[in-house]
Amino acid sequence: MDGSGAVLYCTIKRASHQQVPNATVSLLQRKPRAGSSREGGREREREREREAGGKTESREDMETWKWLMKVAGTSVILLLAVLKVGLTFWWRPRRIEEHFSKQGIRGPPYRFFIGNVKELVGMMMKASSQPMPDCSHNILPRVLSFYHHWKKIYGCTFLIWFGPTVRLAISDPDLIREILVSKSEFFEKNESHPLVKQLEGDGLLSLKGAKWAHHRRIISPTFHLENLKLMVPAVASSVANMVEKWESMSTSSGDVEVDVSEWFQDLTEDIITRTAFGISYEEGKAIFKLQAQQMVLAAEAFQKVFIPGYRFFPTRRNLYSWKLDRKIKKSLVGLIERRKSKAWEGAEEEVEGGPRDMLGLMIRASTQSSAGVSVNDIVEECKGFFFAGKHSTSNLMTWTAVLLAMHPRWQEAAREEVFRVCGARHPPSKDDVVKLKTLSMIVSEALRLYPPVIAMIRRATADAELGSYKIPRGTEILIPVLALHHDQSIWGNDANEFNPARFAEGLARASKHPFSLVPFGLGVRNCIGQNLAILQAKLALAIILRRFKFRLSPKYQHAPTVLMLLYPQHGAPIVFSRLVNQEAPHDQGSHYGCGSKMAAKV
Numbered sequence: 001m002d003g004s005g006a007v008l009y010c011t012i013k014r015a016s017h018q019q020v021p022n023a024t025v026s027l028l029q030r031k032p033r034a035g036s037s038r039e040g041g042r043e044r045e046r047e048r049e050r051e052a053g054g055k056t057e058s059r060e061d062m063e064t065w066k067w068l069m070k071v072a073g074t075s076v077i078l079l080l081a082v083l084k085v086g087l088t089f090w091w092r093p094r095r096i097e098e099h100f101s102k103q104g105i106r107g108p109p110y111r112f113f114i115g116n117v118k119e120l121v122g123m124m125m126k127a128s129s130q131p132m133p134d135c136s137h138n139i140l141p142r143v144l145s146f147y148h149h150w151k152k153i154y155g156c157t158f159l160i161w162f163g164p165t166v167r168l169a170i171s172d173p174d175l176i177r178e179i180l181v182s183k184s185e186f187f188e189k190n191e192s193h194p195l196v197k198q199l200e201g202d203g204l205l206s207l208k209g210a211k212w213a214h215h216r217r218i219i220s221p222t223f224h225l226e227n228l229k230l231m232v233p234a235v236a237s238s239v240a241n242m243v244e245k246w247e248s249m250s251t252s253s254g255d256v257e258v259d260v261s262e263w264f265q266d267l268t269e270d271i272i273t274r275t276a277f278g279i280s281y282e283e284g285k286a287i288f289k290l291q292a293q294q295m296v297l298a299a300e301a302f303q304k305v306f307i308p309g310y311r312f313f314p315t316r317r318n319l320y321s322w323k324l325d326r327k328i329k330k331s332l333v334g335l336i337e338r339r340k341s342k343a344w345e346g347a348e349e350e351v352e353g354g355p356r357d358m359l360g361l362m363i364r365a366s367t368q369s370s371a372g373v374s375v376n377d378i379v380e381e382c383k384g385f386f387f388a389g390k391h392s393t394s395n396l397m398t399w400t401a402v403l404l405a406m407h408p409r410w411q412e413a414a415r416e417e418v419f420r421v422c423g424a425r426h427p428p429s430k431d432d433v434v435k436l437k438t439l440s441m442i443v444s445e446a447l448r449l450y451p452p453v454i455a456m457i458r459r460a461t462a463d464a465e466l467g468s469y470k471i472p473r474g475t476e477i478l479i480p481v482l483a484l485h486h487d488q489s490i491w492g493n494d495a496n497e498f499n500p501a502r503f504a505e506g507l508a509r510a511s512k513h514p515f516s517l518v519p520f521g522l523g524v525r526n527c528i529g530q531n532l533a534i535l536q537a538k539l540a541l542a543i544i545l546r547r548f549k550f551r552l553s554p555k556y557q558h559a560p561t562v563l564m565l566l567y568p569q570h571g572a573p574i575v576f577s578r579l580v581n582q583e584a585p586h587d588q589g590s591h592y593g594c595g596s597k598m599a600a601k602v
């Protein structure tokens with residue numbers, strides 16, 4: 001028992017000792033005594049008084065006991081609360097530290113209640129206060145500063161405390177393969193932050209077990225390469241629209257400066273809408289516009305201090321977000337009903353031979369009665385698609401464009417390949433895109449150096465063995481994708497250099513370990529949209545490379561940072577110059593900002 005418990009216990013004892021003697025006296029006084037009638041009358045009177053007094057006293061006794069019970073009850077509750085706090089915030093963390101330290105795993109020491117959060121936030125804030133010098137690709141110390149710092153002290157497997165929750169950071173590719181592939185049944189996806197959960201919905205991203213497997217089976221055909229190839233003309237026309245807008249904005253010298261991180265978001269939104277909604281594109285676009293607004297609200301809230309339960313308060317922001325949510329649901333339900341009735345009328349036949357969109361596949365599954373797919377399931381999947389697909393792909397395209405602007409010789413090599421493979425065909429055909437090998441290498445290198453998803457988290461569902469380690473149930477595991485991708489022991493001394501040539505003989509030969517490139521995750525829960533993301537990035541870049549040469553704007557500041565995904569903290573302004581007569585230029589002389597320094601490196 002701790003101090004406060006002992007104080008409460010003494011209070012109860014003292015209270016009972018004060019009351020019990022009075023009660024005992026009153027019981028002893030109740031015995032009748034012999035005497036005269038006058039005496040007897042007085043005696044009866046006294047008796048009545050005593051009885052009245054006794055009744056009052058027994059009422060007092062009752063009150064006292066009630067009070068005692070209340071005190072005892074409250075004390076027990078308080079004691080239990082104190083025990084729970086002690087258990088959660090002190091005893092359990094100590095036990096876990098001890099358990100891992102016996103296995104040689106240590107980490108920054110746990111601090112009561114806050115864990116390592118204070119130091120962690122301090123390091124992250126300091127790191128993101130300055131842009132990176134010389135546009136270096138050694139971004140780990142800036143983006144995951146706490147990981148970089150503690151890894152130097154505690155080695156590549158160590159503990160970090162997020163409050164009383166422990167996370168075991170693991171960057172050994174063999175262990176990562178066990179977690180995500182061979183022992184994935186012991187390590188499930190973690191519950192998302194409530195704000196993220198609100199956006200990602202209850203679809204593939206977060207579902208578990210049989211329902212997840214069922215949905216994944218239904219949706220998968222949308223993302224098969226053969227199906228995606230059918231979308232190439234629509235995707236190309238979205239890119240062409242964007243490029244035409246840039247051309248119309250260009251100055252008389254043919255130059256235009258745009259922040260690609262913003263433009264690529266609009267582009268990916270357009271393409272995700274086609275993938276998800278197909279023939280219902282226009283209606284789907286209006287819905288995704290609403291979801292984009294909701295995402296802005298969530299991103300704002302994400303940057304503020306998190307107060308549990310705050311999202312349920314009727315604040316102005318929350319009221320607006322709920323209104324958007326209702327509107328999104330209502331529009332989606334309406335759209336689904338219209339598509340269903342079209343399917344009944346046979347109007348969907350018109351698109352036979354065309355690409356299969358996610359909505360159509362899910363609606364078809366929902367009409368096959370045993371499938372168990374409800375309208376609400378479809379609504380949740382649509383939310384998840386938008387969330388998972390839009391920013392991740394636009395970030396990939398942004399970093400690839402930035403890298404090509406920094407490394408003009410690779411830009412030139414990619415352009416030369418586009419002209420060679422596609423010839424006069426414009427836009428590139430679906431088969432052309434597959435043949436663009438140099439561009440594939442460039443995109444892989446961009447995904448290695450700047451993976452949009454910089455970390456994955458899993459939770460042990462049971463006591464499990466990982467390599468030689470014993471992992472207790474409930475342990476969260478942090479897989480720092482970014483650290484794995486920048487590890488010199490895996491990728492060689494040039495791990496922090498942009499060198500797409502490392503992928504010349506395929507992904508498997510690019511490093512010392514076959515599971516060291518994991519931008520889309522691994523195993524059964526890997527990214528369902530990876531083919532779409534790569535196809536889209538290659539197609540967009542091929543079209544841009546044909547029309548423009550480009551360089552970093554003098555305004556560009558190299559400042560990769562993380563807010564859910566890896567993004568450029570100060571945007572990505574790039575200057576595009578129209579190519580004369582659709583010819584690939586060979587003059588690589590004029591580069592601004594970091595570009596001029598990086599040019600010497602390629």
Ligand code: HEM
Pocket residue numbers: 189204205206216272275384385388389390392393396451452453456457518519520521522524525526527528529530532533
């Ligand atoms: C460059 C672009 C993208 C990157 C880097 C990326 C990355 C990832 C990663 C790392 C995961 C696994 C997360 C984990 O295991 O914890 C994942 C899952 C997922 N991604 Fe992507 N993604 C991208 C594009 C897309 C697109 C375009 C879509 C859909 C249109 C999409 C939909 C999903 C879904 C639904 C899942 C969950 C799959 C499941 O659990 O079955 N992603 N993504």
